[in-house]
Amino acid sequence: MIKMVSRKNLRKGIAGLVAGLIAAIALLVIALPVMMQYQQHVTKSYHIKEYATMLEEQKELEEKGLAACYEPSTGIISINNTLGRPVIIVLAYASDGTNEEVKYYQPGTLVIAPGINVLHINDNLGFTLDPREVKIIKLVTSRGTIIRPPFCREIVKVVSVTYEQVVEYIVRRLQGFPVNLYLGEEQIPGGLGSVLIGKVYAHGYIDYEYNNTLDLIIINGTTVPYNFVIPFVGYANVAFFMTVDITGFTITRSDVGDYIALVYSPIPTINTDTYGCYNAICTRFGSLSDPLEVTIYRFAYNYVSKYADGDAPDPEVDPLNYTLINSGYDYIIVGTETSEFDPAKDFDSAPSTFYYNATIYISKNKVSNEQDADIVVKYSIRHDSLGLARWDPTVEYVTINVNGETYNAKAFYRIHYLGFDSKHVDQFVVYVPIEQLLNVKAGDSIWIYVEASFYTDSVKLYDTSNDWIEYTYTPLKQIVDNWYSQYFGG
Amino acid sequence: MNNLRKPVSPVLSAVILAATIIAVGVIVLMWISGHSSMVIRQSQVDLIRSEQAAKENLVIVHVSNSSTDIIIYVINIGYSKVFLGPIRIPELRQGNVYSDIFTPEGVWFNRYDVYEVKDSVETLILPEVNMKIGSLPEYLENLNITDPNALPTEELKAFTLSPYNEVGGYYKIKIPNTGIEKGKTYSIELWTVIPIYDKLYLCKLYTAQLTT
Numbered sequence: 001m002i003k004m005v006s007r008k009n010l011r012k013g014i015a016g017l018v019a020g021l022i023a024a025i026a027l028l029v030i031a032l033p034v035m036m037q038y039q040q041h042v043t044k045s046y047h048i049k050e051y052a053t054m055l056e057e058q059k060e061l062e063e064k065g066l067a068a069c070y071e072p073s074t075g076i077i078s079i080n081n082t083l084g085r086p087v088i089i090v091l092a093y094a095s096d097g098t099n100e101e102v103k104y105y106q107p108g109t110l111v112i113a114p115g116i117n118v119l120h121i122n123d124n125l126g127f128t129l130d131p132r133e134v135k136i137i138k139l140v141t142s143r144g145t146i147i148r149p150p151f152c153r154e155i156v157k158v159v160s161v162t163y164e165q166v167v168e169y170i171v172r173r174l175q176g177f178p179v180n181l182y183l184g185e186e187q188i189p190g191g192l193g194s195v196l197i198g199k200v201y202a203h204g205y206i207d208y209e210y211n212n213t214l215d216l217i218i219i220n221g222t223t224v225p226y227n228f229v230i231p232f233v234g235y236a237n238v239a240f241f242m243t244v245d246i247t248g249f250t251i252t253r254s255d256v257g258d259y260i261a262l263v264y265s266p267i268p269t270i271n272t273d274t275y276g277c278y279n280a281i282c283t284r285f286g287s288l289s290d291p292l293e294v295t296i297y298r299f300a301y302n303y304v305s306k307y308a309d310g311d312a313p314d315p316e317v318d319p320l321n322y323t324l325i326n327s328g329y330d331y332i333i334v335g336t337e338t339s340e341f342d343p344a345k346d347f348d349s350a351p352s353t354f355y356y357n358a359t360i361y362i363s364k365n366k367v368s369n370e371q372d373a374d375i376v377v378k379y380s381i382r383h384d385s386l387g388l389a390r391w392d393p394t395v396e397y398v399t400i401n402v403n404g405e406t407y408n409a410k411a412f413y414r415i416h417y418l419g420f421d422s423k424h425v426d427q428f429v430v431y432v433p434i435e436q437l438l439n440v441k442a443g444d445s446i447w448i449y450v451e452a453s454f455y456t457d458s459v460k461l462y463d464t465s466n467d468w469i470e471y472t473y474t475p476l477k478q479i480v481d482n483w484y485s486q487y488f489g490g
Numbered sequence: 491m492n493n494l495r496k497p498v499s500p501v502l503s504a505v506i507l508a509a510t511i512i513a514v515g516v517i518v519l520m521w522i523s524g525h526s527s528m529v530i531r532q533s534q535v536d537l538i539r540s541e542q543a544a545k546e547n548l549v550i551v552h553v554s555n556s557s558t559d560i561i562i563y564v565i566n567i568g569y570s571k572v573f574l575g576p577i578r579i580p581e582l583r584q585g586n587v588y589s590d591i592f593t594p595e596g597v598w599f600n601r602y603d604v605y606e607v608k609d610s611v612e613t614l615i616l617p618e619v620n621m622k623i624g625s626l627p628e629y630l631e632n633l634n635i636t637d638p639n640a641l642p643t644e645e646l647k648a649f650t651l652s653p654y655n656e657v658g659g660y661y662k663i664k665i666p667n668t669g670i671e672k673g674k675t676y677s678i679e680l681w682t683v684i685p686i687y688d689k690l691y692l693c694k695l696y697t698a699q700l701t702t
Contacts, residue, residue: 011500015501015503016507017501018504018508018509019504019505019508019511020507020508022508022512023507023508023511023512023515025621026512026515027511027512027515027519035667036535037530038530041530041533041534044537044541045537045540047538048537048544049539049540049544051544051545052543052544055544055547082516090565090654091551091565091654091660093551093552093563095552095554100552102551102563102605102607102662103553104565104608104654104658104659104660107654136552138551138552140549140551140565140567142567142568143547144547144549144567146549146551179525234528257685332577384500450648464606489599
């Protein structure tokens, strides 16, 4: 009897379960399209947000990578394009306070090439206003960025006089010099006063001097990224960080080779290391996780110039994406930037070891044969597999050859990370004491040509510059010395 | 007597149970679906608007004034057409008079004109889009219209601004007789709109400043 009841109950139970299942499936089938539609909306909204952020970032990058000023006495706008790619101007606006003119340019007819560009407002931009009377100029790029060059008498860039005259003028009268960012700059919304309150962090081959009594420090040198952990995301490279309270202005840089000069107070914590620095000791000023609030008295920042190389031997692995050049105190840094790739996926087979080699030719004059260059810089970086899709880079050598003599050189580099995995060195620059090695002075042109390659046991991917790159040497010694004597008494 | 009652078949009871659950479920889902179709439609509208807002790249190049007229130079740097709707200058609001709102052809309050400028030649263009407002409360809130009866109609017009490389130029917006005064700062709020399901919805706000 007990057995019979149990069986009956069991049948009932199974039947109930089946009924429940049928009902659940039926409800799910009805509800599924609604749920899927919601899911689609959520995904699409996320993509839209990402796209909008990307556009904003592109604009911001363009705004900061184009430093410009206008000299009314000559009618010349000087623009320093440090973006490494040409920028197309589509519209320009000028006003003398009473009359205004707007000029439209067919896309591609007015291009700002990487490096320093000089535009005359009448001859190149087509305005008919008297240059001496022009009060406002605006240039609109094809990405929608508005460049509003301030007057060069406020911020001096390259003007028609010699570079030494400009430097003398700056040292005598002004606090700025031809750099991307500086005190009082127009790119900072509303401009800045003579003193800033903010937070600063810097790492690199940076010289410093401090005065304990005044609690004041001057730092100047080439920045190098130091890597930081972002929990659950991976490593991030940061070479310089600054945020200014009053204007809400923030700059975060992760490139190798920017030049920085700062006078501020109080003295931050100072630590030394060799992270990203070969044959040189680098220094960290302050802490990125807990930056100190400081008063900034002098600030100048010069982005490393990037000269794009259009071609590539492989769709993913490009040994020469950009040539990197910048002036320092009395030196230049030259180097290369590769494409970002994953050696495990982008080489034919994941190599246990691969090398990155480059040769950079530097010459006072443009020569037809690169072997005739005055200086030859060579470097080699070995990458050894650590397993788990990670590679460990080791700098094998960095040499400078001048007049048959070979010297070991200092170099600075950045490692490309994918999450927590170190992949390869993607930026490498060499310190070249150009004044010592070559008889060049401020304002002189120097010519640079690059060969770079990645190779494994079975593959060699080789790339060269399209042509020689002309670069104007703009050392910052005079200005840094002036700041030093002003604050530290000579 | 109890022994004479015929037991209900477990299969039949399960079928009745399933049918009941499905019936109740369908009724609930129909209700949810009816309610959610409104929500879905609204979220579709929002999605289209945010997609357009993300892609839209109208640049206010400069704002100037000539006497009491305000001139705004704009260029469409994006890849698709932009529909220009109301322009608002909050500082011009006086009491309950909506003298701060400017719409194409003065369909609501005050009129503004748009010129297409190509090879330095200015051509007056007319609003191409004329539709009902998509979400009236939102319009009223964004334009700070506290009296809904102030709108004589629910229709709105919009100018079509083509991308710069299509039109080969830029646009000049002229707001006549604004009553602006010297030595003051005015904020310019320029709204673009987007037609969705034959209605015009607000899309993106662009702002600029004018100091006279």
